[in-house]
Amino acid sequence: MSTSITISNLSKSYEETKALDSINLSISEGEIFGFIGPDGAGKTTLIRILTTLLLADEGNAIVDGYDVVTDYKQIRNNVGYMPGQFSLYQDLTVEENLTFFAGVFKTTIKENYHLIKDIYQQIEPYKNRRAGKLSGGMKQKLALSCALIHKPKVLFLDEPTTGVDAVSRKEFWEMLNKLKQDGLTIVVSTPYMDEAALCDRVALIQKGKILDINSPENIVKSFPFKLYGVHTKNIYHLNNHLNSLKETHSAYLFGESIHWTLKDNYSANDIVKRIKENEFNDVSINTIEANIEDCFMELMTK
């Protein structure tokens, strides 16, 4: 597979804050690649450098064969970008926005309609409505259509699903998977750890540094501990209790259970037996597989 994006020793600081600290990674053509990390991790800075909207302090990056500094004009013609904040023209209608973006790239809606058909059809009944009057989900579909209308080779999406409900998030990822089938390289950032599983490969990012780069399956496989799911009626109190034990390496609330790892070779069954004799007599445990969030937290605290 050929390389779509190469990033070498990229660093960027804002005054004393290091937003990106020597980032190295490469992304293949036709891949869905995820930047996974919380706010302030450096995801937006990285995407802005790759889309030639921001200059790095050190290092370089190549996107689709072009250098982000010297060849910025070519890159701008060949990438699609959907920023985190809705940045279409609120006073223009749906159709006017799309016509405008097609015009900027010297193309027409007609010429590239096949690229956006699946997505645009869903909002076409509202094509005479002003963009500012659309619902959140419809705005997102319009923004994605506008980012695709010039047939980009690489699509950058900065937190497209932040603040979006679980159903709309699912639908958005279904759209991305369809686009991938057309050979588009997709770079997407998200603070939702569960979305990592929907990417081909991900970079886990925290405070400007990459914690790990791999496929979600391999990241999960490399979790270095035996992980237990712990159940009880009052998980909050049990979680505090587990955290106070000297044998505990980590104990985190996860929905209706606690994810628990142990130091050294302590036996979980022995500890549970002891706990049950005290106040938590309904505790039960089973071994479970780690998820991306388990891995992220483990890497964060390393």
Place this chain on the structure above:
Amino acid sequence: METTVKVNNLVKKFGDFVANDNLSFEVYAGEIFGFLGANGAGKTTAIKILCGLSKPTSGDVNVSGFNIYKDREKIKRNIGYMSQRFSLYDDLTIADNIKFYGGIYGLSREKIKSKTDEYIEELGLQEYVKRSISDLPLGIKQKLAFLIAVIHEPKIVFLDEPTSGVDPITRRQFWNMIYQQADKGTTVFITTHYMDEAEYCNRISIMVDGKIEALGTPKQLKEDFKTETIEELFVQLARNAKND
């Protein structure tokens, strides 16, 4: 059990559009109540009413013992509120933010002083005291915003997506603070898009197209709707709405 929020047949219309369609529910003292729904389901409209910022079209609403029609100003004074979008003044120092909010709620100078010391101690902010809020990492900022939202010891605090974008460890520390507050008897009324967080609530409601379609403990709801997780249940309910 003491009731902090009592909503009966609440209707809110904007022109012909029915944003809240006959909502009825109660929230009890010391309860963590998750208020879930898809974007546009009508959550924000309902929260604005509960916070005394907007009047219902019809129906009865009682918050912290005050009636929504007669005592809206008293409701505002007796609740806490925190949102993801705006919480603290970035250009003010930590101490000034605490002083400002304490002042708004009419706390005495001594009380503000002791709260300031307490919060700085609790969050380990000694080195940040004289710095402006913008210097704080997001996670700490959100924790501080939460403490400030309950500075006047309200019976209920409304948290609107307080953990969006926060790293996974801080998100859990934030939930620890929520549990502690609830243990003290404060009612916590929370919205979130993280479905695992829905499982941490004592009870949740799921709104679809202006109506409450599910209400109960996470365990009970999963049994009733025969789903493995709250996420599954949420998707099931919200998808039905979109297919209408």
